[in-house]
Amino acid sequence: MKQSLAMHIKKMNREPEQHYDKPKQVEFPCVYCGKIFPRLGLLKEHTKTHHLKVRYTCDICSQDYSTKYYLKLHKQVHEGKQHECEECSRLFPSSKMLYDHTMRSHKTRVLFKCHQCSRKYMSKPSLRRHIYANHINKGVRFSCHLCGKSFHREQSLRKHLREEENQDQLHCDKCRYKTFLKSNLIAHVHGYHRLAITLTDVLK
Secondary structure, three states: OHHHHHHHHHHHHOOOOOOOOOOOOOOEEOOOOOOEEOOHHHHHHHHHHHHHOOOEEOOOOOOEEOOHHHHHHHHHHHHOOOEEOOOOOOEEOOHHHHHHHHHHHOOOOOOEEOOOOOOEEOOHHHHHHHHHHHHHOOOOOEEOOOOOOEEOOHHHHHHHHHHHHOOOOEEOOOOOOEEOOHHHHHHHHHHHHOOOOOHHHHHO
16 A cells, blocks of 8 residues: 555656646636636626626517516416416416515415425425425435535535635645645646645645
C-alpha cells in the first residue's frame, strides 16, 4: 500500500512532457450594465429579464405577460375548462385563479395531496419536489462524507457540506479557482495545473 502511494506521488511529481497553459475562464459580459456571467445562458436570461423586457402576447386577446409560464396560465381562461375549488365548489377559468382563491379563502387548508403516500403540501412545486425525491428518484442519495447524512438532491448536499465544514473558501494559488471542499481543490490542481498536492499541503 505504502509502495503504491510512493509510486503514485513520484509519478505525479514528474515534470510534464509538454507545457500546459492555464485554462482561461470564459466570461460573458452584459453589454447593457457590464455584469459578468460564467455561462452564455445566464447572460441571455439576464438580458431578457432586465434589459429587453420581452413580452409574451396572447394571440386570442392580446394580453401581454412577462414570461411564457404566465402566458400559459392565462391561456387556460380561453380553453373553457373549469377548475373547481374542493373546499367551496366555486369554479375558476384557470388553475392560477383557483390557487389564488384557495390561498385567500382557504389558506389554512392543505391543497395538494400525493396520491402515492397521502402526504399533503401547500403548493404544486412542493408536491413535485416530494414526488421526485421520494417516489420517482427514490434510490438516488447523495451522502455526506463527513457525517454520513443523506440528501435527495446534490445541491442540498453541497449546502450541508458548506455548513458542516464551517470554513472559508479554499483558493488555488495558481489561478482564481475557489471551492469549499479540499478534495475539489486537490482534483482541480491535479487536473488543471498537473501538480501533485496532498491533503497535508492544503491544511498547512
